[in-house]
Amino acid sequence: MARKASPIGPHVLALIEDARVDLARAALAVREGDNEPEFKLPEDVPDLADEEAVEAFRQALVETLSDFDRDDLRPAEQRSRRIRALAEKKGVTSLTTIVEQQLDVTRSQEFHRQPDELCRSIWAYLHEREAFEDAESFHFARQFRDHGKLYDAFEVELENQVALDAAAIDEKALASKIKGMLELKPEISCTVKALDLPATDTHPASIMLIVRHGGPLSSVYDHRQDGRRGTIYYRPPNEATLIYTPSMRQIEVCADSPVVRQTVSDSFAEVALGHDISQKPLTWKRYNLSRFRSSLLLQPPEIEGYAFEFARVIEAEIRLGTWRRKLQLKVTVDDDIQEVADRYLGARNIFRRAEAFSRITIAVAYNLIGDEKQRTLNITIAGTKSCNLQSKPDPEERSLGFALLKEWGILSAFRQIAHDDLRAIFPQLVQLHDRIEDEVSGSFLLELGLDPKRLIEGGLLERRDRQDVVLIEDDDVDGEGAVKPSATEGMVQAVGPFGEDVGKRPASDVEMFAVNAQWLHETLMRLMKPLLSKRAAQILDPDLTLVGAIQIDEADVPVYFARRLNDPKAAQRLDLMLRARDTAGVGIIFAASEEMPSHLGPNIVMPLLSHLASAGEEMLFARDGIELAYRDGLSLARGGVSPRVVRTGKQSGTLFIPGREPLHLAGNDQLTIFERLVVAAAKGSPDVQVKALMEGFESRSPQQAFRKETWDSIRDVYIGKGAKNGYWRLLLTEQPTEAVAEPTEEATV
Incomplete structure (x- = not known):
């Protein structure tokens, strides 16, 4: 009989095997929420000098935890991983440095009395949690230098050398400055902690700042005991770590958001260094x-x-x-x-x-x-x-x-692109953000009329390798060709599939650039702010952001920004999300795409670039046109006056049923199925036999035309079983589905 695999993770197991048993037990007994199980670990810790009793206690811990599944043990595994990270290699130095900075002599001596690095890390986690977390921030800050997406280095040109240490930094003033620049709400706290970092063999003496504040309100779905799905709202903790090295006049900062990295750096330079950012911006070099x-x-x-x-x-x-x-x-x-x-x-x-x-x-x-x-x-x-x-x-x-x-x-x-210049290229930036790929060629940027060098300076692009393949279309060659170096400066040689010479091309056309999607997204959000009556940025999906609300007819209308809606899969995914989400009435979704559905969930979709104001206008957007489009689409957003399917493209459309949220449909099969059900409902004979419903399709059941998540969300809401087995009907608010036993198999077409 095969032995059952142990659910205990490697970090928990290492803690049990390597740490002093009293500390190991105490660390594993920690619960940081009511949703975590209570392990009921053995309580009688043996005499540490009795090796046999200690070994038996370790085995008892393993046996107790083995009765739980991996999901139950996951929080303990994550805590154990954090503890071990500060007990190995450079993590030891990070923890020791912070402990000596923050703890008084008595607590520091207690820390050093622990028998080894792992026990010291456990002790700090149990008894000095704040110092432990600060040590984690310091440890990760050094590691983030190798992670370009989280790390930036700014250089500050100071006229006079500033003698500075952690004690000289006004933490409250700096926190207030950062909170104001990030436009955080009054109820969201922002804290700053400054620490001195002594010189090491590899790094000069520095000052570290740990900035913590609440992030945008977010949500996750929760599976309840009754099988229904609920929503849990929470505010994630955001953190930025800044290291200033006076001898190098360099500011290094780690944070998820590029805007936060720049904001924290600018605030530090102004408040702590007395530097005039408006006259001499920080230099961001690549x-x-x-x-x-x-x-x-x-x-x-x-x-x-x-x-x-x-x-x-x-x-x-x-x-x-x-x-x-x-x-x-x-x-x-x-x-x-x-x-x-x-x-x-x-x-x-x-x-x-x-x-x-x-x-x-x-x-x-x-x-x-x-x-x-x-x-x-x-x-x-x-x-x-x-x-x-x-x-x-x-x-x-x-x-x-x-x-x-x-x-x-x-x-x-780095050179910040002026606000007026960003407004001028706003349509091109929206098109760039709407791309499926996060890399773009020089020739595509040329078509958009964008200057790659200027976008690189502004942080929106990063240079990548050039293309090694190009598409060749001429009288003799049709297909892919290879890109080879050319003796002509600024040009590359294109070679056909059989080695034939097909001419030279500008090297700039085949250069590749990575789009800094996060910076670009935040730039677009900043340009959209003047349109809003309320601002509440919340990223619901990589392709969907709640940006706030606009006031129409004295009511606050939710405003979203969506991209890649020309991709049917993306559009259907977002439609499913918005129908499952509690909303404050009918909202507006500004779409980056030209091709798009007319509605997603209970929201009206509008092409963002169709509502730009004329050149010279103070506002970037034409509010009158937005309000008119909203009022025109309001009736359909509520289901219209009669059931119908409206096609908005060859492979996309929307089902409207009075009193129901519109349903986005992707693909001809989905559209045709509901068109047939709508026709049958209008004739007064709503039940359609599955054979007639699926005529002309390879699939034998309407379920097969939808992804599982989508089908589960529309079954018995928009479509349901008819009065007899093998029949389907459109579900209307005044025409509920009759109770029919579920067949084990769909009737054969």
Whole structure:
């Protein structure tokens, strides 16, 4: 007989096996909510010196927990994972640093009296939870440097060096500033905690700020004991961690939202550093090392006031598949690194085929015009966001280094796009946000009339590799062609499927860019704010956001923003969500897509770009047109006056039944099924035999035309069994379904 697999996770098991048993039991006995089970663990902890009794107690803990399933044990497993993270490797240093910062001498001594790292981590979790959580924030902040989606580094140009430590920071003033800039509601608290971080072998002395505040109201579905579905509303905790390194004049910040990262950094610079953001915005730099794929050679540019002897790459490092594997090549300043790589690694060496460079060091020899003294400058770029130039004490040296990187196409600096400029390109940004893919080509951006360099500077795009395949359509070749380098600057060579030359194309057309979807989404939300009478941003789905309410006829009408509604699957998913969601009456959904359903749930869908105001108007949107469209669609949103199916495309449409929320239909099968049921209901003979209902379709039952979640939501609401087995009918409010026994199998067509 096969042995049943243990439900206990690896982190809980490690805690039981490795920690002192009294601490292990105490950690596993923690309950952080009434929904967590009470394990009723053995209480008589044995004498710690009695090894046999201790081992028996550990086994008793395992046996007790084995009676629970994995879902019951999941919270304990997550807590154990957190505890172990601060008991291993750099987690130990993070926890010790924060404990020594926050605890008094007595509590700190108690912490250090614990027998090992794991026991110290458990003790801190049990007795000093706030310090434990701050240590987690510190630990993750260092790790987030390798996660571009959560991390940004800003550089601040201070006229005078500011002597600063954690005690000098006005935490309440900074929290108030951040709360105001994020436009948090009065009932949402925001706290700031400042800590001094001592210098280590790898990091200079720094100051860490932990910012915590409530996020936008959100909700999840809850399966109740009676089998019905309910909704639980909650406000998730948001956190941002900021590290300021005075010697480098660098602000590093980790947070989920790019807007929060910038807001927290700007607030810190203003309140703590006395920096005028309006005059000197924080510099957000990105370093693009892709140019070194084709060559490791650099030509000194012409910069006024400087004469250059040479500029040479003396170190290049690439990652091999994963971040843990790397290949590094270092040479002297007298060597040609390209020649060394070709000689010892081969003409087609790995540096030429590198997927990504993680480190480049450049040596520059130069002199000032009119000055005979030879000077040198070493520039080291690590990844996309780190460079040693900001730590240079000489401002002229820093300025020269950044100028060189910009001339070589390595550096792009963040520059906030002006509000008026964003308004001018609002339609193009909406189209960009509506794309299914999160990567876009240079040629597509050209069609939209967008400047990729400006969007990169504004944080909306990030540069990626170029396309390796293009579509070729001419008289002789029709299909995909490969993209190869060209000897002509700014051009690439297109090669047909059989190696034929099909001409050159601008390199900018085949460049690929990643859309910073979160930053783009928040930019669009910011531009829509003036339209709203109430603002309540809540992301319900990656493709649907509740943005607030607009007042029409003295009533607050919910306003949503949706994208990708031209995808039938996305539209039906959102329709199902909105019909299951309690709403405050008929709402408006602004759609980014041109093709869209007319209604989703009890809401009227409007194309956002059809309601833009004329150029020169103060408001971006025309309110009169929005109100008129809302009133026109209000009757149908409530079901209309008679049952009908309205097609809005070849594969999409909406079912309207008086007194019911409109039902979005996707695909010809769904549309035809309900069209036949509507016709039968209008004739007074509502029951339709399944054979007639499914005529011309491969499927034999209407259920097979819908996804399970959709079918479960419409069965016995919009469609139900007829008076006899094998018949279906449209369900009307005044015509309930007759009780019919459920057949075991659908009647054969």
